[in-house]
Amino acid sequence: MSSNLVHHSGRQPDVALVNDDDFPYEQDVQRNPGNTKPWLAYIEFKLQHGTPREQAFIMERACLQLPRSYKLWKMYLRFRTKHVAKLNAAIWAAEYRKVDALFERALILLNKMPRIWEMYLKFLMQQPLVTLTRRTFDRALRALPITQHNRIWALFRPFANSAEGDTAVRIYRRYMQVHPEDAEDFIELLVQVGLYTEAVHKYIDILNNPRFTSKNGCGHYELWSDMVDLLVGHAPDIQTGHETGIDVERIIRSGIQRFADQRGKLWCGLATYWIRRGSFERARDIFEEGITTVMTVRDFTLVFDNYAEFEESITVVLMEQASTRAEKGVVDEAADFDLDIRMQRFEQLLDRRQFLLNDVMLRQNPNNVTEWEKRVGLWGENKQEVVQTYTDAIAAIQPKKAVGQFHQLWANYAKFYESGGDIRNARVIMEKAVKVPFKSVAELADMWIEWAEMELRNQNFDDAIKVMAKAVQAPKRSTVDYFDETLSPQQRVHKSWKLWSFYVDLVESVSSLEETKKVYERIFELRIATPQTVVNYANLLEEHKYFEESFKIYERGLDLFSYPVAFELWNLYLTKATDRKISIERLRDLYEQAVEDCPPKFAKVIYLMYGSLEEERGLARHAMRIYERATRAVSDEDRADMFNFYITKSASNFGLPSTRPIYENAIGTLPDKEARDMCLKFADMEKRLGEIDRARAIYGHASQFCDPRTNPGFWSKWEQFEVQHGNEDTFKEMLRIKRSVQAQYNTDVNFIASQALARSQKMQQNVGEDVDQ
Structure with missing residues (x-):
């Protein structure tokens, strides 16, 4: 290939490059030197019939003649760049420089043409000229209006990515001023080149910008999480403090407050940050704060496992160092003491796990009675801590919001002192417990019963009765509604059947009959008696031979209760009255009363x-x-x-x-079915009495209920009866009646429908039996 396509830049044609076929075109361009059409026609002719040298010669002359023609320059530049495109830019650098010079000539007058700049920049990017290319990009941005800058940046960004290093960062900094929406790409570049501090600043900028929208579809938390991962992952390389404005701990703590479902992960991240900064004590403080503040078992498990792993790794390192010193015979008491402290701390951490987990559950719901009971169990024989736990539980739990049996916690608290022989303090606790505004009357009643049972366990029977008497204490005529939630449990507990039931059993077992009767009478006065109360009271009087009084109790119960309860009371009352052999007139009156309104x-x-x-x-x-x-x-x-x-x-x-x-x-x-069976029995009786005609009449009456197709048994019995006791006429009469009944059923629409349904069900049943077989 020739080293130079054009030898000179004069206006006169070079005879060596012009032949006879070119004279018509030469004459046209001579006659109209300022018109582009003759030149374009000339170039078109040469592109078809000329050599590359001749083509370049004509284009050069055209551009010299018309230096402001965008069309001619574009054609010429495209021709020259295509000519050298297949050449190695390093070996043929001189040829590339000639084309570069040609672009520079074109841009003298066409520097507002973005297409020319694009061609030039693409051409430069094929050459190993980073500085020249970057400066040319700068010139293009300065020369073109801002509305055309996107076309340049579309090339400048790939160039920056290929250039890498400080050059790419500087280019992107300028690009961010125009296109802040591509900040994520810039951050990625900063991380690649190791400018972590600047990357964090960029994260902070986009997170503080409420109008920023991630082009990758990342949400606010995802961006924030990426920044935290960067802060933690490159903790030693990121400059923090007042000078840089980056406070890592403050950033992560703000996330702990905002993102409740990620607290475990963030606490571990903050601790890891300090570990990588070499501040182990600070990391330990963070772990401690994390396991004592997280609200879920998942977060606690995550933080605790990381904490334990951290302590174990430090302990292993110190043990390896101690082993190395022992091999060398070196004695370092301070290091050995530090190892012992670390091991004790690690063991203590593992021992505290159950307590810390219990703390998590109680932070979730301090009103969880079951978890407080578990905490008491964790302390085992540590009496001081057990008492403190009960005290904390009673102070923390709101009775109306308690989850579980709150009264049982009080009872267990009292039993703790009782088991230690301190019955006086146990009573003090019980006295406080019965004043607690429990969720329900049933809980308060159970609390009183627990107190009485405690006295019974300690053989204090009189005290137990006093406790129950105090529990059921009420006005002579109480109008309180047991189910009135506007009243406190203490105001309604005297109407608790459970409480009275325990009380009456207690009095019956340790006191006289008269005292027991008084309790039963009080139950009736308060109108809280149940059927079981009536039966128990009556049985008590019967056991002591007060039969008439026991009957009166049944009658009082019958006044209180209606059917179906009254049926059971009548059943017992009548049975006992009958067994007592009282007068027949009185018994008749009782039975008449029983059947009067009986369903x-x-x-x-x-x-x-x-x-x-x-x-x-x-x-x-x-x-x-x-x-x-x-x-x-x-x-x-x-x-x-x-x-x-x-x-x-x-x-x-x-x-x-x-x-x-x-x-x-x-x-x-x-009904018909039962009447048919009754007819058969009636006919059999008449037959035994010898009343054949009466029996035949009964069969005739019953025939109207019996379709021969569905009740063949009836007709076979009648037929057998006629064979034994009738004659030819009676037998014919039986057959006539049978035909008449069959005809009657054949015309009964409802019967036909029911028969069809019965047949279909029977067929299905037969099919099912065949399948089973």
């Missing part, structure tokens, strides 16, 4: 008891009337059984004929 659901049992009484001590006729009443009073599901029982009793007392009106009544009263 059908419970009537059967009472009527049976009433009838049994009349059978044993009264008249059979009276018993039959009672059973007849029962068939009307009991529920539908019990009516058939009651009729059967009535029939059986009537037959045994007055013979089979006496049951006919009962059967007739049952058949007219019961």
